[in-house]
Amino acid sequence: MAIDKHTGMVEKRGAGLWLTHLGLIIGVLFIFFPIWLAFVASTVQQADIVRPPMPLLPGGHFLENYGKALTSGINAPVATMLFNSAVMALGISLGKIVISLLSAFAIVYFRFPGRTLFFWLIFLTLMLPVEVRIVPTYEVAANFGMLNSYSGLIFPLIASATATFLFRQFFMTVPDELAEAARVDGARPMRFFFDILLPMSRTNIAALFVILFIYGWNQYLWPLLITTDPSMNTIVMGIKQMFPSGDDLADWPVIMATSILAMIPPVAVVIGMQKLFIRGLVDSEK
Protein backbone atom coordinates (compact mmCIF):
# COMPACT_ATOMS: atom_id res chain seq x y z
CA MET A 1 0.00 0.00 0.00
CA ALA A 2 1.58 3.24 -1.14
CA ILE A 3 1.50 6.17 1.22
CA ASP A 4 0.17 9.35 -0.29
CA LYS A 5 0.87 12.55 1.57
CA HIS A 6 -2.45 14.11 0.59
CA THR A 7 -4.71 11.39 1.85
CA GLY A 8 -4.59 9.00 4.74
CA MET A 9 -3.18 5.60 3.94
CA VAL A 10 -6.30 3.67 4.94
CA GLU A 11 -8.74 5.38 2.62
CA LYS A 12 -9.39 3.68 -0.63
CA ARG A 13 -8.18 4.77 -4.05
CA GLY A 14 -8.43 3.30 -7.54
CA ALA A 15 -10.31 0.05 -7.82
CA GLY A 16 -10.97 -0.07 -4.08
CA LEU A 17 -12.59 3.34 -4.24
CA TRP A 18 -14.92 2.22 -7.00
CA LEU A 19 -15.86 -0.89 -5.07
CA THR A 20 -16.65 1.27 -2.05
CA HIS A 21 -18.90 3.48 -4.15
CA LEU A 22 -20.51 0.43 -5.71
CA GLY A 23 -21.32 -1.02 -2.30
CA LEU A 24 -22.86 2.25 -1.15
CA ILE A 25 -24.87 2.65 -4.35
CA ILE A 26 -26.32 -0.84 -3.91
CA GLY A 27 -27.32 0.19 -0.39
CA VAL A 28 -28.93 3.39 -1.64
CA LEU A 29 -30.83 1.45 -4.33
CA PHE A 30 -32.09 -1.03 -1.73
CA ILE A 31 -33.37 1.89 0.34
CA PHE A 32 -34.93 3.64 -2.66
CA PHE A 33 -36.48 0.72 -4.52
CA PRO A 34 -39.72 0.35 -2.49
CA ILE A 35 -40.36 4.08 -2.77
CA TRP A 36 -39.58 4.19 -6.46
CA LEU A 37 -42.03 1.34 -7.03
CA ALA A 38 -44.70 3.13 -5.02
CA PHE A 39 -44.12 6.26 -7.07
CA VAL A 40 -44.37 4.33 -10.36
CA ALA A 41 -47.57 2.66 -9.16
CA SER A 42 -49.03 6.07 -8.37
CA THR A 43 -48.56 7.20 -11.98
CA VAL A 44 -50.06 4.24 -13.87
CA GLN A 45 -53.52 2.74 -14.20
CA GLN A 46 -54.95 -0.10 -12.17
CA ALA A 47 -54.87 -2.25 -15.34
CA ASP A 48 -51.08 -1.91 -15.53
CA ILE A 49 -50.71 -3.20 -11.99
CA VAL A 50 -53.12 -6.11 -11.94
CA ARG A 51 -51.36 -7.74 -14.89
CA PRO A 52 -47.93 -8.36 -13.36
CA PRO A 53 -45.22 -7.50 -13.77
CA MET A 54 -46.04 -3.85 -13.43
CA PRO A 55 -43.88 -1.35 -15.37
CA LEU A 56 -40.74 -0.05 -13.65
CA LEU A 57 -40.94 3.40 -15.23
CA PRO A 58 -43.57 6.07 -14.44
CA GLY A 59 -46.70 6.27 -16.57
CA GLY A 60 -48.81 9.24 -17.58
CA HIS A 61 -51.57 9.17 -14.98
CA PHE A 62 -49.88 11.18 -12.25
CA LEU A 63 -52.40 14.03 -12.13
CA GLU A 64 -55.38 11.74 -12.45
CA ASN A 65 -54.37 9.47 -9.55
CA TYR A 66 -53.21 12.22 -7.20
CA GLY A 67 -56.23 14.33 -8.07
CA LYS A 68 -58.56 11.44 -7.34
CA ALA A 69 -56.80 10.68 -4.06
CA LEU A 70 -56.77 14.27 -2.83
CA THR A 71 -60.34 15.16 -3.74
CA SER A 72 -62.28 11.96 -3.19
CA GLY A 73 -59.94 9.27 -1.86
CA ILE A 74 -61.68 6.03 -0.89
CA ASN A 75 -63.31 6.62 2.51
CA ALA A 76 -62.42 10.29 2.88
CA PRO A 77 -60.53 12.78 0.69
CA VAL A 78 -56.79 12.51 1.29
CA ALA A 79 -56.62 16.31 1.51
CA THR A 80 -58.75 16.05 4.68
CA MET A 81 -56.49 13.34 6.10
CA LEU A 82 -53.41 15.45 5.33
CA PHE A 83 -54.96 18.35 7.19
CA ASN A 84 -55.78 16.10 10.19
CA SER A 85 -52.21 14.79 10.23
CA ALA A 86 -50.83 18.32 10.11
CA VAL A 87 -53.00 19.43 13.02
CA MET A 88 -52.01 16.36 15.02
CA ALA A 89 -48.27 16.60 14.30
CA LEU A 90 -48.13 20.36 14.97
CA GLY A 91 -50.32 20.02 18.06
CA ILE A 92 -48.13 17.30 19.53
CA SER A 93 -44.81 18.98 18.76
CA LEU A 94 -45.78 22.52 19.77
CA GLY A 95 -47.82 21.37 22.78
CA LYS A 96 -45.01 19.22 24.08
CA ILE A 97 -42.42 21.94 23.57
CA VAL A 98 -44.51 24.57 25.39
CA ILE A 99 -45.40 22.52 28.47
CA SER A 100 -41.87 21.12 28.68
CA LEU A 101 -40.19 24.52 28.46
CA LEU A 102 -42.39 25.82 31.29
CA SER A 103 -41.88 22.85 33.59
CA ALA A 104 -38.15 22.63 32.91
CA PHE A 105 -37.84 26.33 33.74
CA ALA A 106 -39.66 25.74 37.04
CA ILE A 107 -37.52 22.72 37.95
CA VAL A 108 -34.21 24.40 37.20
CA TYR A 109 -34.80 27.97 38.38
CA PHE A 110 -37.02 27.57 41.44
CA ARG A 111 -36.99 25.74 44.73
CA PHE A 112 -40.55 24.75 45.53
CA PRO A 113 -42.09 22.04 47.67
CA GLY A 114 -42.66 18.80 45.74
CA ARG A 115 -39.98 19.68 43.21
CA THR A 116 -38.11 16.39 43.61
CA LEU A 117 -41.32 14.39 43.59
CA PHE A 118 -42.44 16.14 40.44
CA PHE A 119 -39.10 15.45 38.84
CA TRP A 120 -39.36 11.73 39.53
CA LEU A 121 -42.97 11.58 38.43
CA ILE A 122 -42.15 12.88 34.99
CA PHE A 123 -39.04 10.71 34.90
CA LEU A 124 -41.28 7.66 35.18
CA THR A 125 -43.17 8.63 32.03
CA LEU A 126 -40.02 8.02 30.02
CA MET A 127 -40.55 4.34 30.60
CA LEU A 128 -43.99 3.66 29.22
CA PRO A 129 -44.89 4.18 25.56
CA VAL A 130 -48.56 4.69 24.74
CA GLU A 131 -48.70 1.25 23.10
CA VAL A 132 -48.43 -0.35 26.52
CA ARG A 133 -51.34 1.44 28.18
CA ILE A 134 -53.68 1.74 25.21
CA VAL A 135 -56.83 0.20 26.68
CA PRO A 136 -57.10 2.39 29.81
CA THR A 137 -55.88 5.49 27.95
CA TYR A 138 -58.58 4.87 25.37
CA GLU A 139 -61.17 4.67 28.15
CA VAL A 140 -60.01 7.99 29.59
CA ALA A 141 -60.22 9.65 26.18
CA ALA A 142 -63.67 8.16 25.61
CA ASN A 143 -64.90 9.41 29.01
CA PHE A 144 -63.75 12.91 28.16
CA GLY A 145 -65.67 12.71 24.88
CA MET A 146 -62.41 12.98 22.96
CA LEU A 147 -63.10 10.28 20.38
CA ASN A 148 -62.96 11.65 16.84
CA SER A 149 -61.52 14.96 18.00
CA TYR A 150 -58.21 16.75 17.60
CA SER A 151 -57.76 17.03 21.35
CA GLY A 152 -58.12 13.22 21.55
CA LEU A 153 -55.41 12.83 18.91
CA ILE A 154 -53.05 15.27 20.57
CA PHE A 155 -53.23 15.35 24.38
CA PRO A 156 -52.61 11.70 25.28
CA LEU A 157 -49.44 11.75 23.17
CA ILE A 158 -48.08 14.85 24.90
CA ALA A 159 -47.89 12.98 28.21
CA SER A 160 -44.21 12.11 28.14
CA ALA A 161 -41.17 13.81 29.52
CA THR A 162 -38.41 13.43 26.94
CA ALA A 163 -38.60 17.12 26.04
CA THR A 164 -38.64 18.22 29.68
CA PHE A 165 -35.38 16.38 30.25
CA LEU A 166 -33.77 17.88 27.23
CA PHE A 167 -34.64 21.42 28.23
CA ARG A 168 -33.61 20.76 31.81
CA GLN A 169 -30.20 19.59 30.62
CA PHE A 170 -29.83 22.63 28.41
CA PHE A 171 -30.92 25.11 31.11
CA MET A 172 -28.32 23.62 33.46
CA THR A 173 -25.61 24.68 31.00
CA VAL A 174 -26.82 28.30 30.85
CA PRO A 175 -24.33 30.44 32.84
CA ASP A 176 -25.59 31.46 36.28
CA GLU A 177 -24.39 35.02 35.68
CA LEU A 178 -27.29 35.63 33.32
CA ALA A 179 -29.92 34.85 35.93
CA GLU A 180 -27.89 36.73 38.52
CA ALA A 181 -27.79 39.84 36.33
CA ALA A 182 -31.49 39.59 35.60
CA ARG A 183 -32.20 39.37 39.32
CA VAL A 184 -30.01 42.33 40.15
CA ASP A 185 -31.77 44.34 37.44
CA GLY A 186 -35.02 43.48 39.17
CA ALA A 187 -36.33 41.48 36.19
CA ARG A 188 -39.18 39.20 37.08
CA PRO A 189 -38.68 35.46 36.41
CA MET A 190 -40.97 35.36 33.38
CA ARG A 191 -39.17 38.34 31.91
CA PHE A 192 -35.89 36.39 32.22
CA PHE A 193 -37.59 33.38 30.66
CA PHE A 194 -38.91 35.23 27.62
CA ASP A 195 -36.05 37.69 27.05
CA ILE A 196 -33.03 35.53 27.76
CA LEU A 197 -33.74 31.83 28.17
CA LEU A 198 -36.12 31.41 25.23
CA PRO A 199 -33.90 33.12 22.63
CA MET A 200 -30.93 31.05 23.85
CA SER A 201 -32.90 27.83 23.42
CA ARG A 202 -33.84 28.52 19.79
CA THR A 203 -31.67 25.82 18.24
CA ASN A 204 -32.67 23.21 20.82
CA ILE A 205 -36.33 24.00 20.26
CA ALA A 206 -35.96 23.71 16.49
CA ALA A 207 -34.08 20.41 16.71
CA LEU A 208 -36.68 18.99 19.03
CA PHE A 209 -39.47 20.24 16.82
CA VAL A 210 -38.11 18.24 13.87
CA ILE A 211 -38.06 15.01 15.89
CA LEU A 212 -41.46 15.58 17.49
CA PHE A 213 -43.09 16.55 14.20
CA ILE A 214 -42.00 13.25 12.64
CA TYR A 215 -43.08 11.36 15.76
CA GLY A 216 -46.52 12.98 15.65
CA TRP A 217 -47.02 12.64 11.92
CA ASN A 218 -46.12 8.95 11.93
CA GLN A 219 -48.42 7.88 14.78
CA TYR A 220 -50.49 4.86 13.84
CA LEU A 221 -52.03 2.87 16.68
CA TRP A 222 -53.47 5.79 18.61
CA PRO A 223 -55.31 7.45 15.67
CA LEU A 224 -56.50 3.98 14.66
CA LEU A 225 -58.31 3.64 17.99
CA ILE A 226 -59.43 7.18 18.53
CA THR A 227 -60.79 8.08 15.07
CA THR A 228 -63.64 5.92 13.82
CA ASP A 229 -65.06 8.68 11.64
CA PRO A 230 -63.20 8.63 8.26
CA SER A 231 -63.21 12.43 8.13
CA MET A 232 -61.03 12.46 11.27
CA ASN A 233 -58.55 9.83 10.04
CA THR A 234 -54.90 10.82 9.78
CA ILE A 235 -53.18 9.94 6.54
CA VAL A 236 -50.76 7.37 7.98
CA MET A 237 -53.53 5.31 9.57
CA GLY A 238 -55.99 6.06 6.76
CA ILE A 239 -53.96 4.16 4.15
CA LYS A 240 -54.72 0.81 5.72
CA GLN A 241 -58.42 1.73 5.76
CA MET A 242 -58.29 2.13 1.98
CA PHE A 243 -57.76 -1.58 1.46
CA PRO A 244 -61.03 -3.41 0.78
CA SER A 245 -62.02 -6.15 3.17
CA GLY A 246 -62.26 -9.62 1.73
CA ASP A 247 -61.14 -10.58 -1.72
CA ASP A 248 -61.79 -7.38 -3.66
CA LEU A 249 -58.87 -5.87 -5.49
CA ALA A 250 -57.31 -2.82 -3.84
CA ASP A 251 -57.22 0.45 -5.81
CA TRP A 252 -53.41 0.41 -5.93
CA PRO A 253 -52.74 3.63 -7.89
CA VAL A 254 -54.76 5.70 -5.42
CA ILE A 255 -53.36 3.87 -2.38
CA MET A 256 -49.79 4.35 -3.61
CA ALA A 257 -50.43 8.03 -4.39
CA THR A 258 -51.66 8.38 -0.80
CA SER A 259 -48.55 6.59 0.53
CA ILE A 260 -46.32 9.02 -1.36
CA LEU A 261 -48.33 11.97 -0.05
CA ALA A 262 -48.02 10.59 3.49
CA MET A 263 -44.22 10.51 3.19
CA ILE A 264 -43.64 13.94 1.70
CA PRO A 265 -44.05 16.20 4.78
CA PRO A 266 -41.81 14.26 7.23
CA VAL A 267 -39.22 13.49 4.54
CA ALA A 268 -39.15 17.17 3.53
CA VAL A 269 -38.58 18.10 7.17
CA VAL A 270 -35.66 15.64 7.50
CA ILE A 271 -33.97 16.66 4.25
CA GLY A 272 -34.63 20.38 4.61
CA MET A 273 -33.43 20.53 8.20
CA GLN A 274 -30.83 17.80 8.12
CA LYS A 275 -28.45 19.42 10.60
CA LEU A 276 -31.19 20.15 13.11
CA PHE A 277 -32.60 16.67 12.58
CA ILE A 278 -29.31 14.94 13.37
CA ARG A 279 -28.78 17.17 16.37
CA GLY A 280 -32.29 16.45 17.62
CA LEU A 281 -31.82 12.73 17.14
CA VAL A 282 -28.55 12.66 19.05
CA ASP A 283 -29.89 14.97 21.79
CA SER A 284 -33.07 13.01 22.37
CA GLU A 285 -31.16 9.77 22.86
CA LYS A 286 -28.74 11.16 25.43
Added chain:
Amino acid sequence: MEKRVTFKGLWLPLLLVAPQLAITAVFFFYPAGQAIWQSLFIPDPFGLSMQWVGLGNFEYLLSDKYYRASFVTTAVFSILVTVVSMGVALYLAVLADRLIKGSGTYRTLLIWPYAVAPAVAGVLWLFMFNTRVGVVTWYLGLLGYDWNHVLNENEAMGLVVIASAWGRISYNFLFFLAGLQAIPKSVIEAAAIDGARFWTRFRTIVFPLLSPTTFFLLVVNIVYAFFETFGVIHTITSGGPQQATTILVYKVYSDGFVSQDLGSSAAQSVILLVIVGALTIFQFKFIERRVHY
Protein backbone atom coordinates in the same frame (compact mmCIF):
# COMPACT_ATOMS: atom_id res chain seq x y z
CA MET B 1 -26.79 19.08 39.77
CA GLU B 2 -28.34 22.25 41.15
CA LYS B 3 -28.43 25.87 40.03
CA ARG B 4 -26.70 28.30 42.38
CA VAL B 5 -28.95 31.18 41.37
CA THR B 6 -32.68 30.69 41.68
CA PHE B 7 -35.74 32.88 41.70
CA LYS B 8 -38.06 33.27 44.65
CA GLY B 9 -41.69 32.34 44.50
CA LEU B 10 -44.07 29.54 45.28
CA TRP B 11 -47.15 29.96 43.11
CA LEU B 12 -45.32 30.77 39.90
CA PRO B 13 -43.32 27.50 39.70
CA LEU B 14 -46.39 25.50 40.66
CA LEU B 15 -48.31 27.25 37.91
CA LEU B 16 -45.51 26.49 35.46
CA VAL B 17 -45.47 22.76 36.17
CA ALA B 18 -49.27 22.52 36.34
CA PRO B 19 -49.97 21.88 32.62
CA GLN B 20 -47.50 19.04 32.39
CA LEU B 21 -48.57 17.62 35.74
CA ALA B 22 -52.23 17.67 34.71
CA ILE B 23 -51.68 15.99 31.35
CA THR B 24 -49.34 13.36 32.80
CA ALA B 25 -51.75 12.61 35.62
CA VAL B 26 -54.78 12.21 33.37
CA PHE B 27 -53.22 10.47 30.39
CA PHE B 28 -50.35 8.66 32.00
CA PHE B 29 -50.60 7.85 35.70
CA TYR B 30 -54.31 7.24 35.81
CA PRO B 31 -54.29 4.86 32.78
CA ALA B 32 -51.14 3.10 33.99
CA GLY B 33 -52.75 2.65 37.41
CA GLN B 34 -55.91 1.39 35.74
CA ALA B 35 -53.89 -1.16 33.77
CA ILE B 36 -52.39 -2.51 36.99
CA TRP B 37 -55.77 -2.48 38.77
CA GLN B 38 -57.68 -4.11 35.89
CA SER B 39 -55.09 -6.83 35.60
CA LEU B 40 -56.33 -8.17 38.94
CA PHE B 41 -59.96 -8.54 37.81
CA ILE B 42 -62.08 -10.33 35.26
CA PRO B 43 -64.95 -8.16 34.01
CA ASP B 44 -68.23 -9.87 33.17
CA PRO B 45 -69.15 -9.88 29.47
CA PHE B 46 -71.46 -6.87 29.84
CA GLY B 47 -68.88 -4.78 31.70
CA LEU B 48 -71.26 -4.31 34.64
CA SER B 49 -69.19 -5.88 37.38
CA MET B 50 -65.66 -6.98 37.99
CA GLN B 51 -64.58 -10.12 39.72
CA TRP B 52 -61.39 -10.11 41.76
CA VAL B 53 -59.00 -12.81 40.59
CA GLY B 54 -55.73 -11.63 42.16
CA LEU B 55 -52.89 -12.87 40.02
CA GLY B 56 -55.25 -15.18 38.14
CA ASN B 57 -54.90 -13.28 34.89
CA PHE B 58 -51.12 -13.61 35.06
CA GLU B 59 -51.26 -17.30 35.91
CA TYR B 60 -53.64 -17.86 33.05
CA LEU B 61 -51.46 -15.86 30.65
CA LEU B 62 -48.24 -17.59 31.54
CA SER B 63 -49.85 -20.99 31.04
CA ASP B 64 -51.52 -19.90 27.80
CA LYS B 65 -49.65 -21.46 24.90
CA TYR B 66 -50.60 -18.59 22.56
CA TYR B 67 -49.15 -16.04 24.94
CA ARG B 68 -45.97 -18.03 25.37
CA ALA B 69 -45.76 -18.40 21.59
CA SER B 70 -46.13 -14.63 21.31
CA PHE B 71 -43.10 -14.22 23.61
CA VAL B 72 -41.03 -16.44 21.34
CA THR B 73 -42.32 -14.62 18.25
CA THR B 74 -41.39 -11.26 19.80
CA ALA B 75 -37.91 -12.49 20.68
CA VAL B 76 -37.28 -13.90 17.20
CA PHE B 77 -38.73 -10.81 15.53
CA SER B 78 -36.76 -8.30 17.64
CA ILE B 79 -33.47 -10.14 17.25
CA LEU B 80 -33.90 -10.43 13.48
CA VAL B 81 -34.92 -6.78 13.05
CA THR B 82 -31.99 -5.64 15.19
CA VAL B 83 -29.43 -7.85 13.46
CA VAL B 84 -30.61 -7.06 9.92
CA SER B 85 -30.89 -3.29 10.36
CA MET B 86 -27.68 -2.95 12.38
CA GLY B 87 -25.77 -5.28 10.06
CA VAL B 88 -26.69 -3.42 6.88
CA ALA B 89 -26.17 -0.06 8.57
CA LEU B 90 -22.71 -0.99 9.89
CA TYR B 91 -21.69 -2.28 6.46
CA LEU B 92 -22.79 0.96 4.78
CA ALA B 93 -21.25 3.12 7.50
CA VAL B 94 -17.88 1.35 7.19
CA LEU B 95 -17.95 1.95 3.44
CA ALA B 96 -18.97 5.61 3.80
CA ASP B 97 -16.25 6.14 6.42
CA ARG B 98 -13.60 5.02 3.91
CA LEU B 99 -14.47 7.84 1.56
CA ILE B 100 -12.61 11.11 1.84
CA LYS B 101 -15.17 12.95 -0.23
CA GLY B 102 -18.82 12.21 -0.69
CA SER B 103 -19.75 10.53 2.59
CA GLY B 104 -22.05 13.51 3.27
CA THR B 105 -23.93 12.88 0.03
CA TYR B 106 -24.48 9.25 0.91
CA ARG B 107 -25.61 10.30 4.35
CA THR B 108 -28.27 12.54 2.85
CA LEU B 109 -29.38 9.74 0.55
CA LEU B 110 -29.54 7.19 3.34
CA ILE B 111 -31.06 9.00 6.31
CA TRP B 112 -34.43 10.05 5.04
CA PRO B 113 -36.28 6.69 5.27
CA TYR B 114 -36.18 7.44 9.01
CA ALA B 115 -39.08 9.80 8.27
CA VAL B 116 -41.21 7.10 6.62
CA ALA B 117 -43.82 5.86 9.09
CA PRO B 118 -43.63 2.12 9.95
CA ALA B 119 -47.21 1.75 8.71
CA VAL B 120 -46.32 3.32 5.35
CA ALA B 121 -43.21 1.13 5.11
CA GLY B 122 -45.52 -1.83 5.69
CA VAL B 123 -47.75 -0.80 2.78
CA LEU B 124 -44.73 -0.36 0.46
CA TRP B 125 -43.34 -3.81 1.23
CA LEU B 126 -46.78 -5.38 1.11
CA PHE B 127 -47.16 -3.96 -2.39
CA MET B 128 -43.86 -5.47 -3.56
CA PHE B 129 -44.63 -8.88 -2.11
CA ASN B 130 -48.39 -8.90 -2.68
CA THR B 131 -49.46 -12.40 -3.68
CA ARG B 132 -51.51 -11.15 -6.64
CA VAL B 133 -49.79 -8.09 -8.02
CA GLY B 134 -46.41 -7.88 -6.26
CA VAL B 135 -43.43 -7.31 -8.54
CA VAL B 136 -41.03 -9.26 -6.38
CA THR B 137 -43.55 -12.08 -6.05
CA TRP B 138 -43.83 -12.20 -9.83
CA TYR B 139 -40.07 -12.35 -10.40
CA LEU B 140 -39.69 -14.96 -7.67
CA GLY B 141 -42.35 -16.94 -9.53
CA LEU B 142 -40.21 -16.79 -12.67
CA LEU B 143 -37.38 -18.29 -10.65
CA GLY B 144 -39.73 -21.06 -9.61
CA TYR B 145 -40.32 -19.83 -6.07
CA ASP B 146 -43.93 -19.59 -5.00
CA TRP B 147 -44.04 -16.69 -2.50
CA ASN B 148 -47.12 -16.56 -0.30
CA HIS B 149 -46.75 -14.79 3.05
CA VAL B 150 -50.51 -15.02 3.57
CA LEU B 151 -50.17 -18.76 4.14
CA ASN B 152 -46.50 -19.36 4.89
CA GLU B 153 -45.52 -18.41 8.45
CA ASN B 154 -41.79 -18.06 7.79
CA GLU B 155 -42.34 -15.85 4.77
CA ALA B 156 -44.73 -13.68 6.78
CA MET B 157 -42.09 -13.28 9.50
CA GLY B 158 -39.41 -12.54 6.89
CA LEU B 159 -41.52 -9.84 5.30
CA VAL B 160 -42.38 -8.00 8.53
CA VAL B 161 -38.72 -8.21 9.58
CA ILE B 162 -37.45 -6.66 6.33
CA ALA B 163 -40.14 -3.98 6.32
CA SER B 164 -39.33 -3.08 9.95
CA ALA B 165 -35.56 -3.17 9.49
CA TRP B 166 -35.64 -1.16 6.25
CA GLY B 167 -36.66 2.18 7.75
CA ARG B 168 -34.41 1.64 10.74
CA ILE B 169 -31.21 1.37 8.70
CA SER B 170 -31.03 5.18 8.46
CA TYR B 171 -30.98 5.66 12.19
CA ASN B 172 -28.33 3.01 12.79
CA PHE B 173 -26.24 4.25 9.87
CA LEU B 174 -26.17 7.74 11.31
CA PHE B 175 -24.96 6.59 14.72
CA PHE B 176 -22.45 4.09 13.33
CA LEU B 177 -20.99 6.67 10.95
CA ALA B 178 -20.63 9.19 13.77
CA GLY B 179 -19.01 6.48 15.92
CA LEU B 180 -16.57 5.52 13.16
CA GLN B 181 -15.62 9.12 12.43
CA ALA B 182 -14.86 9.64 16.11
CA ILE B 183 -12.15 6.97 16.04
CA PRO B 184 -8.77 8.70 15.61
CA LYS B 185 -7.33 7.96 12.18
CA SER B 186 -3.84 7.78 13.69
CA VAL B 187 -4.73 4.62 15.63
CA ILE B 188 -5.88 2.89 12.47
CA GLU B 189 -2.92 4.10 10.45
CA ALA B 190 -0.51 2.87 13.12
CA ALA B 191 -2.03 -0.58 12.75
CA ALA B 192 -1.81 -0.33 8.98
CA ILE B 193 1.89 0.50 9.25
CA ASP B 194 2.29 -2.60 11.39
CA GLY B 195 0.90 -4.50 8.43
CA ALA B 196 -2.65 -5.17 9.67
CA ARG B 197 -5.05 -5.64 6.78
CA PHE B 198 -8.51 -4.13 6.66
CA TRP B 199 -10.34 -7.06 8.21
CA THR B 200 -7.78 -7.43 11.01
CA ARG B 201 -7.93 -3.71 11.73
CA PHE B 202 -11.71 -3.82 11.80
CA ARG B 203 -11.85 -6.84 14.11
CA THR B 204 -9.15 -5.83 16.57
CA ILE B 205 -9.40 -2.03 16.64
CA VAL B 206 -12.43 -0.50 14.98
CA PHE B 207 -15.12 -2.84 16.27
CA PRO B 208 -13.96 -2.77 19.92
CA LEU B 209 -13.74 1.03 19.83
CA LEU B 210 -17.22 1.11 18.34
CA SER B 211 -18.71 -1.09 21.05
CA PRO B 212 -20.34 1.71 23.10
CA THR B 213 -22.27 2.76 19.99
CA THR B 214 -23.13 -0.86 19.22
CA PHE B 215 -24.46 -1.58 22.72
CA PHE B 216 -26.47 1.60 22.71
CA LEU B 217 -28.00 0.78 19.31
CA LEU B 218 -28.74 -2.81 20.40
CA VAL B 219 -30.96 -1.60 23.22
CA VAL B 220 -32.61 1.16 21.20
CA ASN B 221 -33.37 -1.20 18.32
CA ILE B 222 -34.85 -3.85 20.57
CA VAL B 223 -37.12 -1.23 22.13
CA TYR B 224 -38.07 -0.13 18.61
CA ALA B 225 -38.85 -3.69 17.49
CA PHE B 226 -40.94 -4.29 20.63
CA PHE B 227 -43.09 -1.18 20.55
CA GLU B 228 -42.89 0.81 17.35
CA THR B 229 -43.43 -1.88 14.75
CA PHE B 230 -47.14 -2.24 15.40
CA GLY B 231 -47.91 -0.35 12.17
CA VAL B 232 -45.81 -2.72 10.06
CA ILE B 233 -47.47 -5.82 11.48
CA HIS B 234 -50.98 -4.41 11.34
CA THR B 235 -50.67 -3.38 7.69
CA ILE B 236 -48.86 -6.47 6.39
CA THR B 237 -50.07 -9.51 8.28
CA SER B 238 -52.46 -8.47 11.06
CA GLY B 239 -50.56 -10.88 13.26
CA GLY B 240 -51.12 -13.89 11.02
CA PRO B 241 -50.94 -16.47 9.62
CA GLN B 242 -51.92 -18.51 12.70
CA GLN B 243 -50.51 -15.79 14.97
CA ALA B 244 -47.04 -16.33 13.48
CA THR B 245 -46.33 -12.58 13.58
CA THR B 246 -48.33 -11.67 16.71
CA ILE B 247 -45.76 -9.82 18.80
CA LEU B 248 -46.62 -8.85 22.38
CA VAL B 249 -47.76 -5.31 21.58
CA TYR B 250 -49.97 -6.61 18.81
CA LYS B 251 -51.51 -9.09 21.22
CA VAL B 252 -52.35 -6.39 23.76
CA TYR B 253 -54.23 -4.64 20.96
CA SER B 254 -55.98 -7.68 19.54
CA ASP B 255 -57.00 -9.11 22.95
CA GLY B 256 -58.06 -5.72 24.28
CA PHE B 257 -59.83 -4.18 21.30
CA VAL B 258 -60.68 -7.01 18.97
CA SER B 259 -61.56 -9.74 21.50
CA GLN B 260 -62.47 -7.28 24.31
CA ASP B 261 -60.69 -9.45 26.89
CA LEU B 262 -59.84 -6.53 29.17
CA GLY B 263 -58.43 -8.39 32.17
CA SER B 264 -55.98 -10.33 30.06
CA SER B 265 -55.04 -7.29 28.00
CA ALA B 266 -54.37 -5.30 31.18
CA ALA B 267 -52.22 -8.09 32.58
CA GLN B 268 -50.27 -8.14 29.32
CA SER B 269 -49.79 -4.38 29.62
CA VAL B 270 -48.34 -4.87 33.09
CA ILE B 271 -45.93 -7.53 31.83
CA LEU B 272 -44.83 -5.21 29.00
CA LEU B 273 -44.42 -2.45 31.55
CA VAL B 274 -41.96 -4.60 33.47
CA ILE B 275 -40.07 -5.39 30.26
CA VAL B 276 -39.81 -1.71 29.23
CA GLY B 277 -38.73 -0.82 32.74
CA ALA B 278 -35.94 -3.39 32.62
CA LEU B 279 -34.84 -2.26 29.16
CA THR B 280 -34.83 1.39 30.24
CA ILE B 281 -32.68 0.70 33.28
CA PHE B 282 -30.38 -1.35 31.07
CA GLN B 283 -30.21 1.52 28.61
CA PHE B 284 -29.34 4.07 31.29
CA LYS B 285 -26.47 1.89 32.46
CA PHE B 286 -25.07 1.76 28.96
CA ILE B 287 -25.50 5.45 28.39
CA GLU B 288 -23.51 5.93 31.56
CA ARG B 289 -20.76 3.90 29.88
CA ARG B 290 -21.08 5.91 26.73
CA VAL B 291 -20.56 9.16 28.55
CA HIS B 292 -17.55 7.95 30.50
CA TYR B 293 -16.00 6.28 27.51
